[in-house]
Amino acid sequence: MGAGLFPLLFPLNDNKIGGIKMAKRKSSKKGRKTTKKTASNIDLAVVALIVISILLGVLIYTKSGVIGVKLNEILGGMMGIIKYVLPIGIFAMAIKMAINDDEYLSSKLAQCAILLISFAVLMCVYQVNVGNLTIDKSLSEVVKDSYALGTQEKGGGALGAILAVPLVKLLGPIGAIILCVGVVIILAVFVFGINASEIINNFIEKSQENREE
Numbered sequence: 001m002g003a004g005l006f007p008l009l010f011p012l013n014d015n016k017i018g019g020i021k022m023a024k025r026k027s028s029k030k031g032r033k034t035t036k037k038t039a040s041n042i043d044l045a046v047v048a049l050i051v052i053s054i055l056l057g058v059l060i061y062t063k064s065g066v067i068g069v070k071l072n073e074i075l076g077g078m079m080g081i082i083k084y085v086l087p088i089g090i091f092a093m094a095i096k097m098a099i100n101d102d103e104y105l106s107s108k109l110a111q112c113a114i115l116l117i118s119f120a121v122l123m124c125v126y127q128v129n130v131g132n133l134t135i136d137k138s139l140s141e142v143v144k145d146s147y148a149l150g151t152q153e154k155g156g157g158a159l160g161a162i163l164a165v166p167l168v169k170l171l172g173p174i175g176a177i178i179l180c181v182g183v184v185i186i187l188a189v190f191v192f193g194i195n196a197s198e199i200i201n202n203f204i205e206k207s208q209e210n211r212e213e
Contacts (some may be wrong), residue, residue, distance in 0.1 A: 018049040033174060057087035071153055080121045080157035082151035099168035117163070120156030122180035124164035127155040129173040135165050 019184065059068040060075065062082055075083035093112050124146055127133040132154065133145060143161045150157030169177040 004107065010051065015048065046098045049090055049097070053087045053091035053094065055147050060084060060087060076153055076156045076157065076160050077147040077150045079116065079144075080122060080123050080155040080160060081122045082116055084154055086116065110163060111187060111190055115184065117159055118119050118180055118183045118187060120160030121163045122160075122177065122184060123156035124160035125168060125173060125176045125180060128168050129177065133161070133164075135168050139165055159189075 024039060035199055048205060061072050063069050063072050072083070075086070079086075091111055093109075124133065127146070127149060128135060132149060135142060137145070139162070142165050143158045146161035146164075147158040150154040155161075164176065167179065170176075171179060
């Protein structure tokens with residue numbers, strides 16, 4: 001009797017069951033479309049970054065055309081010798097994104113930009129250490145001097161000088177160099193996915209094998 005009363009008390013509506021199934025199918029289709037759209041966006045970003053890196057490499061390394069000459073002057077003044085690392089860094093970032101398609105483009109671009117700026121600061125600190133830049137002047141004058149050195153493919157340009165001057169005043173040349181090297185290594189590990197612990201372990205194992213031999 002209980003079994004007979006159950007359909008009467010709780011009638012099953014076929015339309016509701018069908019609606020639930022259709023909603024699940026629509027949500028799954030929507031999820032697949034979102035995944036495909038995200039993958040296509042990443043593919044476009046990877047292709048665009050590879051094209052930009054190749055174009056920058058041609059313009060910077062060969063100084064071809066009016067754009068190449070002007071671009072070398074501007075990039076050199078802003079980031080010094082680090083301009084030669086820019087195409088390589090963009091290309092490496094594109095390859096890293098192609099291998100790990102779950103990486104976000106905005107975060108990778110930010111990490112790569114901070115890495116290049118850290119390199120520029122390191123080069124400026126080195127120029128201060130060797131005496132080509134002096135921090136006794138005002139910050140604007142030091143930035144102008146660093147820009148001029150950058151156009152001669154020396155130092156880290158104006159961007160590097162903006163951060164290098166306060167670092168040298170706070171930590172001294174040697175302390176600033178140590179800090180910049182540490183920041184560059186940490187950022188390189190995050191940007192390019194370098195397994196630092198594995199490299200150190202391999203180095204230690206090889207040195208132990210050489211000692212045993």
